[in-house]
Amino acid sequence: MNARVFGALLLRDAVVAKREIVAILIRTMVQPVLFVIVFGLLLPRMGIIPRDYAAVMLPGIVALAVTMTPILSVAMPLISDFGTTKEIEDRLLAPVPIELIAIQKVVSGVLQGVLAVLFVMPVARLLMGPVEGLTLRNLPLLAVMVILGGAVFSAFGLLLGTSMPPQHVSLMMQVIFAPMIMLGCAYYPWRGLDHFPVLQYAVLINPLVYISEGMRAALTPEVEHMPVAAILGTLIVLTAVLLWAGLRQFRKRAIG
Amino acid sequence: MIQIRGLRKVYGSVVALDGLDLDVAEGEMFGLLGPNGAGKTTTIGVLTTRVKPTGGTAIVADCDVAARSVEARARIGVVPQRPNPDRSLTVRENLVFHATYFGIARAEASRRADALLERLGIAEKRDAKVDALSGGQQQRMMIARALTHEPRVLFLDEPTVGLDPQARLGLWEILRDLRTQGRTVVMTTHYMEEADQLCDRVAIVDRGKLLACDTPAALRAQAPGETIVEVLFDRDVEAEVPEMGGVTRTEARGPLLRAYTSSAAAAIPALLALGDARGYVVRDIQVAKPSLETLFISLTGRKLA
Numbered sequence: 001m002n003a004r005v006f007g008a009l010l011l012r013d014a015v016v017a018k019r020e021i022v023a024i025l026i027r028t029m030v031q032p033v034l035f036v037i038v039f040g041l042l043l044p045r046m047g048i049i050p051r052d053y054a055a056v057m058l059p060g061i062v063a064l065a066v067t068m069t070p071i072l073s074v075a076m077p078l079i080s081d082f083g084t085t086k087e088i089e090d091r092l093l094a095p096v097p098i099e100l101i102a103i104q105k106v107v108s109g110v111l112q113g114v115l116a117v118l119f120v121m122p123v124a125r126l127l128m129g130p131v132e133g134l135t136l137r138n139l140p141l142l143a144v145m146v147i148l149g150g151a152v153f154s155a156f157g158l159l160l161g162t163s164m165p166p167q168h169v170s171l172m173m174q175v176i177f178a179p180m181i182m183l184g185c186a187y188y189p190w191r192g193l194d195h196f197p198v199l200q201y202a203v204l205i206n207p208l209v210y211i212s213e214g215m216r217a218a219l220t221p222e223v224e225h226m227p228v229a230a231i232l233g234t235l236i237v238l239t240a241v242l243l244w245a246g247l248r249q250f251r252k253r254a255i256g
Numbered sequence: 257m258i259q260i261r262g263l264r265k266v267y268g269s270v271v272a273l274d275g276l277d278l279d280v281a282e283g284e285m286f287g288l289l290g291p292n293g294a295g296k297t298t299t300i301g302v303l304t305t306r307v308k309p310t311g312g313t314a315i316v317a318d319c320d321v322a323a324r325s326v327e328a329r330a331r332i333g334v335v336p337q338r339p340n341p342d343r344s345l346t347v348r349e350n351l352v353f354h355a356t357y358f359g360i361a362r363a364e365a366s367r368r369a370d371a372l373l374e375r376l377g378i379a380e381k382r383d384a385k386v387d388a389l390s391g392g393q394q395q396r397m398m399i400a401r402a403l404t405h406e407p408r409v410l411f412l413d414e415p416t417v418g419l420d421p422q423a424r425l426g427l428w429e430i431l432r433d434l435r436t437q438g439r440t441v442v443m444t445t446h447y448m449e450e451a452d453q454l455c456d457r458v459a460i461v462d463r464g465k466l467l468a469c470d471t472p473a474a475l476r477a478q479a480p481g482e483t484i485v486e487v488l489f490d491r492d493v494e495a496e497v498p499e500m501g502g503v504t505r506t507e508a509r510g511p512l513l514r515a516y517t518s519s520a521a522a523a524i525p526a527l528l529a530l531g532d533a534r535g536y537v538v539r540d541i542q543v544a545k546p547s548l549e550t551l552f553i554s555l556t557g558r559k560l561a
Contacts, residue, residue, distance in 0.1 A: 090354055090401065
């Protein structure tokens with residue numbers, strides 16, 4: 001029964017996503033494409049930043065795709081569902097444990113993250129031209145990073161989506177997302193922060209740091225990055241903690 | 257079909273349900289009548305597994321809703337107070353997906369959806385977006401959706417609030433139809449007339465407690481055999497008034513003076529004269545004949561709406 005209902009819930013999200021595919025693509029693609037044009041194409045040609053910056057940036061762009069798509073695809077509908085429309089209530093009445101509905105949202109977020117990477121990666125590579133040291137030899141690690149990245153940020157989306165009132169959405173963008181993106185080592189390697197020791201350790205609470213570094217380990221391994229074991233271990237712990245908190249909050253919102 | 261014993265729900269310092277006891281028989285159309293804040297929606301919330309009770313038990317279709325909520329959910333259908341359709345889906349998809357959330361195969365879900373849309377008179381809207389429906393049509397869709405998994409008990413929370421009179425009558429037809437099919441239905445309402453016309457039995461609740469429970473006819477018979485005249489003055493009044501105009505009893509609530517009388521025609525001039533003598537200005541006068549409404553007022557001390 002549970003598996004069947006889970007499948008039906010996933011299918012519902014797939015049908016809705018298919019219907020909104022243009023909006024989803026725009027949301028997923030515009031920012032990375034613009035970023036690649038400016039930092040991967042224009043500034044290197046102007047000689048303002050070195051050409052090998054692309055090797056640092058491409059994994060970061062992929063990391064951002066696997067961050068923002070899951071977090072937004074999970075958090076935003078939940079904020080409006082719990083805050084105003086109550087649309088999710090028909091699913092909360094399904095004869096399955098409440099947590100299953102939340103887990104399904106997380107799985108759906110991971111799948112959307114995978115799709116985002118499949119779109120963003122080739123487009124970014126195409127726009128940047130050849131990237132020094134870029135390799136697809138570490139595909140298994142890349143796959144693990146995409147899935148773990150999707151999982152940690154879908155779980156974060158679950159927590160935000162069940163904690164944020166609708167009127168605080170723009171605040172959430174400014175106070176949580178903006179620092180998370182700028183201090184997530186997407187645009188520079190973590191070792192680049194060696195000169196800023198306080199910041200270097202402070203950013204370690206940011207899950208994006210591990211995704212960015214993990215993407216570097218997978219895509220441009222010659223760029224210095226954190227040890228893969230540390231990246232994977234931390235991401236698993238962060239996913240577990242965020243998922244636990246998100247499920248707890250979800251139950252609180254679902255049952256009065 | 258439903259047994260509620262000593263049900264309590266406390267939110268912080270607010271007691272929403274204060275030891276509620278109720279029984280609903282199979283095939284019954286049961287009405288929960290009460291003013292806003294009486295605890296009707298909380299009761300429905302507990303019975304539909306969405307609100308965790310602080311104490312007491314509630315059994316729905318042989319399932320303790322707190323201990324076996326997953327099983328209970330399979331046996332109930334819910335039409336919430338405010339329509340909450342899945343706006344990303346079409347009308348028909350709303351029904352089909354809802355059925356599949358209950359483990360019903362897609363082909364069977366589609367068959368049921370088509371039959372229900374037909375029965376509730378919105379078949380021509382099947383492929384429309386939900387937002388293209390009128391309020392009445394949306395409420396029909398919500399009822400159709402709640403029936404797709406053939407629940408043993410259907411809960412409707414204020415089903416006709418916010419509908420225009422015509423849509424409301426249309427919905428009444430649908431509810432009567434459900435009643436003749438022998439489905440157990442529990443509905444809340446704060447429209448006296450609705451409870452009177454549609455329900456087999458009505459429970460009057462206020463402040464989380466059951467005040468009376470019987471058939472509408474029996475409840476009407478319990479109503480004080482007197483007309484209630486309410487006069488609203490411009491300032492607080494005293495309850496003690498001299499004997500006059502067939503008035504047997506009076507109550508004062510702030511500026512409102514309520515008089516129970518055998519003859520409104522005799523009481524009204526007497527009450528006006530009394531106000532005059534005391535220098536009060538009359539703001540409003542209302543008359544209620546013996547009915548569910550006067551029973552309600554005599555039980556709760558306040559009006560429904």
